[in-house]
Amino acid sequence: MSALRVNNLAISLDGFATGDGQSLEAPFGHAGERLHEWYVSTRFFHAQDGLPGGTLGVDNAFAEQHEQGFGAEIMGAGKFGPPNWQDDPDWKGWWGPNPPFHTPVFVVTHRPRPSIEMDGGTTYHFVDAAPSEVLEQARQAADGADVRLGGGPTVVREFLTAGLVDYMHVAQVPILLGRGVRLWDGLESLEDAFDIEVVSSPSGVTHLTFVAKPR
Amino acid sequence: MSALRVNNLAISLDGFATGDGQSLEAPFGHAGERLHEWYVSTRFFHAQDGLPGGTLGVDNAFAEQHEQGFGAEIMGAGKFGPPNWQDDPDWKGWWGPNPPFHTPVFVVTHRPRPSIEMDGGTTYHFVDAAPSEVLEQARQAADGADVRLGGGPTVVREFLTAGLVDYMHVAQVPILLGRGVRLWDGLESLEDAFDIEVVSSPSGVTHLTFVAKPR
Numbered sequence: 001m002s003a004l005r006v007n008n009l010a011i012s013l014d015g016f017a018t019g020d021g022q023s024l025e026a027p028f029g030h031a032g033e034r035l036h037e038w039y040v041s042t043r044f045f046h047a048q049d050g051l052p053g054g055t056l057g058v059d060n061a062f063a064e065q066h067e068q069g070f071g072a073e074i075m076g077a078g079k080f081g082p083p084n085w086q087d088d089p090d091w092k093g094w095w096g097p098n099p100p101f102h103t104p105v106f107v108v109t110h111r112p113r114p115s116i117e118m119d120g121g122t123t124y125h126f127v128d129a130a131p132s133e134v135l136e137q138a139r140q141a142a143d144g145a146d147v148r149l150g151g152g153p154t155v156v157r158e159f160l161t162a163g164l165v166d167y168m169h170v171a172q173v174p175i176l177l178g179r180g181v182r183l184w185d186g187l188e189s190l191e192d193a194f195d196i197e198v199v200s201s202p203s204g205v206t207h208l209t210f211v212a213k214p215r
Numbered sequence: 216m217s218a219l220r221v222n223n224l225a226i227s228l229d230g231f232a233t234g235d236g237q238s239l240e241a242p243f244g245h246a247g248e249r250l251h252e253w254y255v256s257t258r259f260f261h262a263q264d265g266l267p268g269g270t271l272g273v274d275n276a277f278a279e280q281h282e283q284g285f286g287a288e289i290m291g292a293g294k295f296g297p298p299n300w301q302d303d304p305d306w307k308g309w310w311g312p313n314p315p316f317h318t319p320v321f322v323v324t325h326r327p328r329p330s331i332e333m334d335g336g337t338t339y340h341f342v343d344a345a346p347s348e349v350l351e352q353a354r355q356a357a358d359g360a361d362v363r364l365g366g367g368p369t370v371v372r373e374f375l376t377a378g379l380v381d382y383m384h385v386a387q388v389p390i391l392l393g394r395g396v397r398l399w400d401g402l403e404s405l406e407d408a409f410d411i412e413v414v415s416s417p418s419g420v421t422h423l424t425f426v427a428k429p430r
Contacts, residue, residue, distance in 0.1 A: 013406075013423075014230055014399035174411040174423065178403025184229035188393025191228075196389045200415040208228075208389065 002139050003146045003166040004074075006156055007066045009183070010035040010171045016180035017153035024082045027094060029180055035173050038205045039063055048100070058201045062169055071145025072138040073101050076155030077109040078181075080124075086111040093124065104141040106134055108155055131162040153183040160187060168194075168210040217354050218361045218381040219289075221371055222281045224398070225250040225386045231395035232368035239297040242309060244395055250388050253420045254278055263315070273416045277384055286360025287353040288316050291370030292324040293396075295339075301326040308339065319356040321349055323370055346377040368398040375402060383409075383425040 011017045012035065019031030028035065039045055043054030044063040054060065077086070085091040086109060093099060102121040112126035125141075127134050138147045149159055159165050170183070184190075194210040201207065226232045227250065234246030243250065254260055258269030259278040269275065292301070300306040301324060308314060313334040320339050327341035340356075342349050353362045364374055374380050385398070399405075409425040416422065 014402070172421075174406060174413055176399055176402050176405045178401065184391055186393065187229070187391050190391045191389060196419060198389055198415040198419055198421055200413040200421060204411060204413055206387075206413055206415060206421050 002071070002142055002144055004135060004149055004159065004164055005070075005146050006149045006151070006165060006168040006170075008039060008063060008169060008171060009151055009153075009156060010039065010173055011153075011183050012173055012175050012177040012180075014176045014178065015182045015184045016177040017151065017156075017183045018078075018181045019177050020179040022078070022083060027082065031177055031180060034175055038171065038173065038201070038203045041203070055203070057203075058199060058207060059171075059203055059205060062171065062207050065169065066148075069146045070103060070148045071142025072103050073105045073148040073150045074134055074138050074155070074159075075105060075107055075150040076152050077107060078152045078154055079150060080107045080109070086113075089113075092116055092118070098122075104138070105150075106138050106141075108134055131159045131164055135159070135164055153181045156183065157186065160190065163193065163215065165210075166212045168208075170208040170210070172206040172208060174204045174206075217286070217357055217359055219350060219364055219374065219379055220285075220361050221364045221366070221380060221383040221385075223254060223278060223384060223386060224366055224368075224371060225254065225388055226368075226398050227388055227390050227392040227395075229391045229393065230397045230399045231392040232366065232371075232398045233293075233396045234392050235394040237293070237298060242297065246392050246395060249390055253386065253388065253416070253418045256418070270418070272418075273414060273422060274386075274418055274420060277386065277422050280384065281363075284361045285318060285363045286357025287318050288320045288363040288365045289349055289353050289370070289374075290320060290322055290365040291367050292322060293367045293369055294365060295322045295324070301328075304328075307331055307333070313337075319353070320365075321353050321356075323349055346374045346379055350374070350379055368396045371398065372401065375405065378408065378430065380425075381427045383423075385423040385425070387421040387423060389419045389421075 019029030021029040038059045041055050042060040042063040043056055044060055046054035080093055081091050098119040099122040104123050107126050109126055110128050112128050116124040197209040199207050234244030236244040253274045256270050257275040257278040258271055259275055261269035295308055296306050314337040317336040322341050325343050327343045331339045412424040414422050
């Protein structure tokens with residue numbers, strides 16, 4: 001069965017998955033790269049850039065799951081580009097000509113455009129549909145493999161609310177951003193639908209694993 | 216040096232230290248006792264009620280610090296009683312004739328009343344003053360011992376903002392309350408002032424230890 005999985009979604013201690021003031025120069029707003037230092041320190045991330053070294057503990061174990069078993073990704077409009085990227089007909093995402101997805105990617109936006117085929121197996125599809133319909137399309141494209149729900153927080157919240165998420169890994173970083181976009185808003189009693197496991201890392205990050213209960 | 220310490224302040228994953236709808240019947244509002252199940256399961260808590268058993272791991276190790284080395288407590292009006300307890304001249308706190316504090320307790324309220332001497336060494340003093348002045352009074356009463364900042368979240372936030380907290384232990388419980396009183400609001404970059412250590416427990420609780428950097 002093709003699962004819908006969230007991996008390596010980083011939040012601050014006060015629950016913000018992205019900072020305030022997102023722009024072309026600051027994709028995560030005033031958060032900068034502070035939510036992802038643990039991630040870029042891992043051997044998994046180093047290897048992607050052809051670099052040696054990197055951490056090998058629990059942070060790396062979680063980081064590695066980011067690429068395992070996926071046949072498609074769903075992402076929100078807020079992840080694909082800076083605010084109002086829809087006004088730029090030439091915008092093709094943050095990730096250059098050979099994006100790191102290597103699968104079909106379904107960008108959820110109220111202003112869809114024709115699909116864009118990139119190098120390395122990534123094709124961007126733009127969809128304006130309810131979560132269940134987007135997931136249905138992504139599942140067909142994934143051809144039996146899992147579907148990654150790649151964020152940001154708003155789209156993750158929508159799919160959680162719709163009861164569609166099978167697995168979620170959240171990395172809580174011990175900083176307080178104070179402002180930005182919260183992950184947890186409007187999700188009262190989410191724990192009723194998930195088994196939750198928690199493990200802290202020497203890096204200071206707390207990894208929370210949510211596994212959906214049978215439904 | 217007498218330290219100002221917060222111990223065993225429990226919050227939900229979405230940062231609420233108390234629920235919505237606090238009342239005489241529901242001191243923590245719709246949160247009920249869910250933020251404190253790990254605490255009442257410890258041997259420390261069992262022993263206070265004269266009961267055998269209880270957990271002996273990291274949850275208990277933190278719970279036991281609740282009574283070590285304190286000579287006074289500061290608490291907010293929201294902890295001392297249900298909303299508008301100030302209208303009841305006979306209200307003497309939730310904890311009966313022999314409260315578990317056994318020290319002077321300074322209740323911060325805009326409507327102070329005369330001090331109340333209870334059994335077992337607890338005396339309630341009611342003060343309408345800035346955090347630094349309240350702390351000064353509590354330190355004098357503590358006579359060299361530490362001062363406990365007993366909560367709730369609003370008063371803890373005020374003392375954090377004033378830069379007066381030396382140590383803070385927060386227990387994060389993996390539930391989502393969705394509404395209530397948040398601990399973390401308005402504390403952007405709090406990590407700059409503290410060294411933070413994080414450890415997760417098999418109970419699912421994450422213990423966060425904040426130790427103030429030299430200032």
